[in-house]
Amino acid sequence: MRPVQPGKLAENTIRSSGHHMTPQRLVILEVLEGSNGHTSAEEIHSHVRSRYPKLHISTIYRALDMLKRLGLATETDLGDGKLRYHLHEKGYHHHLICEKCGRVEDMDESIFTPLKAALRRKHHFHADLRHLAIFGRCQGCA
Amino acid sequence: MRPVQPGKLAENTIRSSGHHMTPQRLVILEVLEGSNGHTSAEEIHSHVRSRYPKLHISTIYRALDMLKRLGLATETDLGDGKLRYHLHEKGYHHHLICEKCGRVEDMDESIFTPLKAALRRKHHFHADLRHLAIFGRCQGCA
């Protein structure tokens, strides 16, 4: 059993921030909701092409940018030349990417708490560490 | 008074790793050495165009990629749509980038020591934190 109307949160946030809700954005949100959580603009485009052939890829990029700026979605560079997006209804998370084998491991954000505190203390800087990709070597490839 | 032949380190590393030293790479290194430390491929290209009009921008990208892979230079995304490069003869450093005013503050790498230890301990991951850009808000824009 899935949550009912999962997209309503995003929709409300979009509306209440002065943006319009359009059919294009609805479809884009649907794809993001139905995806595994690492979706590229091009993937959204091809998922959508059959139902909505005129939806232009630049509209997708602009929608993703808006979701990002509203704090509804996060953009991640996994190092393969294209940016990935996911809605964060399930909380923020971060990636450890192995430069050798390409494996991507997720981790939660608690590990950054001390770093955030140090940046605030020493640099008076309020870091936005909601989605960070850290490159390095995994256990097997170290 | 400048250091004599500052580029010899890079040159030796390039040669001893089985790569060729070419006039193109020499010129590119010269520009990187004479720059402030945040140079884009396009900047290198225009600095060089007069002396060496045929040097193609893809050659610059390839040289930068090689320097990066040899650990001689670091690539940073400062969020303005183009990647910046700098040789790290003077040690690694990191950036705090304000999302509001765009100010970039440098900081040294010691602040990441606890994070690196935690990643190794909890995730068996050997993070390569040689050049990280962290976005957020600076003191004035917080």
Next chain:
DNA sequence: AGCGTGGTTGCGAATAGTTGCATCTTTGCT
């Protein structure tokens, strides 16, 4: 000095993402 191998270059085409602009749509107001 002469030569072969393998790395390198220039070029043009491809890819990911962004931007300007004229034309719509959504939304709040009446």
Next chain:
DNA sequence: AGCAAAGATGCAACTATTCGCAACCACGCT
């Protein structure tokens, strides 16, 4: 329902970066 204003869309042109490939050149060996 009707309207104006703000925001969104589609499109084409543009930017930054990468890639395939044929011609080229650096470097080690003789």
